Amino acid sequence: xxxxxxxxxxxxxxxxxxxxxxxxxxxxxxxxxxxxxxxxxxxxxxxxxxxxxxxxxxxxxxxxxxxxxxxxxxxxxxxxxxxxxxxxxxxxxxxxxxxxxxxxxxxxxxxxxxxxxxxxxxxxxxxxxxxxxxxxxxxxxxxxxxxxxxxxxxxxxxxxxxxxxxxxxxxxxxxxxxxxxxxxxxxxxxxxxxxxxxxxxxxxxxxxxxxxxxxxxxxxxxxxxxxxxxxxxxxxxxxxxxxxxxxxxxxxxxxxxxxxxxxxxxxxxxxxxxxxxxxxxxxxxxxxxxxxxxxxxxxxxxxxxxxxxxxxxxxxxxxxxxxxxxxxxx
Numbered sequence: 354x355x356x357x358x359x360x361x362x363x364x365x366x367x368x369x370x371x372x373x374x375x376x377x378x379x380x381x382x383x384x385x386x387x388x389x390x391x392x393x394x395x396x397x398x399x400x401x402x403x404x405x406x407x408x409x410x411x412x413x414x415x416x417x418x419x420x421x422x423x424x425x426x427x428x429x430x431x432x433x434x435x436x437x438x439x440x441x442x443x444x445x446x447x448x449x450x451x452x453x454x455x456x457x458x459x460x461x462x463x464x465x466x467x468x469x470x471x472x473x474x475x476x477x478x479x480x481x482x483x484x485x486x487x488x489x490x491x492x493x494x495x496x497x498x499x500x501x502x503x504x505x506x507x508x509x510x511x512x513x514x515x516x517x518x519x520x521x522x523x524x525x526x527x528x529x530x531x532x533x534x535x536x537x538x539x540x541x542x543x544x545x546x547x548x549x550x551x552x553x554x555x556x557x558x559x560x561x562x563x564x565x566x567x568x569x570x571x572x573x574x575x576x577x578x579x580x581x582x583x584x585x586x587x588x589x590x591x592x593x594x595x596x597x598x599x600x601x602x603x604x605x606x607x608x609x610x611x612x613x614x615x616x617x618x619x620x621x622x623x624x625x626x627x628x629x630x631x632x633x634x635x636x637x638x639x640x641x642x643x644x645x646x647x648x649x650x651x652x653x654x655x656x657x658x659x660x661x662x663x664x665x666x667x668x669x670x671x672x673x674x675x676x677x678x679x680x681x682x683x
Contacts, residue, residue: 367639367674367678367679368639370639370643370678371639371642371643371646374643374646374647374650375388375392375646378391378392378646378650378654381650381654382653382654385531386530386531387653389528389531389533390531390532390533391649391650391653392646392649393528393533393534393537393538393541394534394537394645394649395642395645395646395647395648395649395650396537396541396645396646397536397537397538397540397541397544397606397645398540398606398644398645398648398649399544399638399641399642399643399644399645399646400540400541400543400544400545400548400641400642400645401540401544401599401602401603401606402599402618402621402622402625402641402644402645403544403547403548403599403637403641403642404544404547404595404596404598404599404602405423405424405427405595405596405600405603405618405622406599406622406625406626406629406637406640406641407547407548407551407592407634407637407638408423408426408591408593408594408595408596409423409592409596409622409623409626410626410629410631410632410633410634410637411564411588411591411592411634412588412589412592413626413631413632414631414632414633415564415567415571415584415585415588415632416484416585416588416589417484417485418480418484418490419487419490419494420480420490420494421490421491421494421495421498421619422475422479422494422496422497422498422501423494423593423596423619423622424498424596424614424615424616424618424619424622425497425498425501425502425615426468426471426472426593426594426596426597426600426615427596427597427599427600427603427614427615427618427622428501428502428505428612428614428615429464429467429468429501429505429597429600430464430465430467430468430596430597430599430600430601430604431464431516431600431601431603431604431614432505432508432509432514432600432610433460433463433597433601434460434461434464434601434604434605435460435514435515435516435604435610436509437456437459437460437463438456438457438460438516438518438605439517441456441459441460442517444456444519445517445518445519445520446520447520448520450521453520453521453522454519454521456519457519457522457605460601461598461601464598464600465597465598466594467597468590468593468594468595468596468597469590469591469593469594471593471597472589472590472592472593472594473586473589473590475497475589475593476585476586476589476590477586479493479494479497480494480589498615498616498619501615502612502613502615502616505612506612509612511611511612513609513610513611514609514610514611515608516604516605516607516608516609516610517608518536518605518608521535522535522536522539522605523535523536526538536605536606537606540602540606543602544602547595547598548634548638551634552634552635555634560587563579563584564584564588567581600614600615600618603618620663621644621663624640624644624663624664624666624667625637625640625641625644626640627640627667627671627677628640628643628644628666628667628670628677628678629641629677629679630676630678630679630680631677631680632680633677633679633680635679636677636678636680639678639679640677640678643666643670643678644663644666647663647666648662648663
């Protein structure tokens with residue numbers, strides 16, 4: 354294992370793992386057109402999962418909170434965005450790209466605002482009383498997830514909800530001679546923009562310096578006179594908003610959502626955070642891309658293993674690197 358780590362570091366480190374996986378898949382798949390389609394789908398899925406998981410990674414890294422209710426924000430973001438898109442159905446079907454873009458912007462804005470407000474309420478009412486007690490955190494946040502599902506059932510009902518897409522995001526575009534869905538490309542680009550924004554915020558701003566310092570040494574930040582509790586609330590709200598945004602993106606990707614969406618995504622989100630490395634945005638992105646690519650490649654090559662692919666990937670990575678691919682430096 355040590356020799357493998359040294360070899361990887363010599364050629365670019367764990368950042369090259371997605372490239373290695375893609376190359377192996379190219380050989381196994383054989384058909385370039387199928388490989389391109391699966392790769393684009395995997396990257397798009399990875400970026401959407403990154404949106405859902407990045408907030409959870411930061412919350413655990415900074416606040417040491419095991420929030421099993423994080424995926425509730427994914428569900429609410431999906432349903433809020435779907436409702437707004439339903440109300441603006443006339444704009445979505447218009448030939449005007451401006452109206453299409455305005456509809457999806459309003460839907461995402463509504464989901465993000467809901468995530469911010471719900472995140473503030475969740476941190477203040479649910480999380481604050483159970484700081485430094487992981488067992489109670491697991492129990493109370495799992496309970497909050499169940500309550501959230503019941504609220505969704507009461508408001509939106511148990512019937513699967515159809516999610517309309519803007520007309521300009523429908524259809525496919527050609528990459529060479531391969532057709533790829535426009536929505537997948539949109540999801541990849543949006544996820545990349547969010548990652549770059551997070552990276553710049555965490556590495557080039559004062560608030561980012563405080564967040565990273567809090568991840569590495571909370572006591573030192575408090576000793577310097579900063580209000581770590583306010584920082585906690587801000588990070589939790591931002592993480593919740595990212596989850597809601599990811600849920601909105603996922604709703605458009607699936608086009609049919611149910612109240613169980615959050616519970617279904619919870620496992621995937623935690624797998625990504627664990628294999629990427631707790632508290633690391635870069636690790637979360639790497640883990641999300643790995644999960645997205647592996648899920649699509651395995652689903653094509655060995656459909657019977659598709660459901661188990663994420664677990665098998667997590668087991669393999671943790672046996673090799675127990676702290677994840679790129680854990681935050683402590």
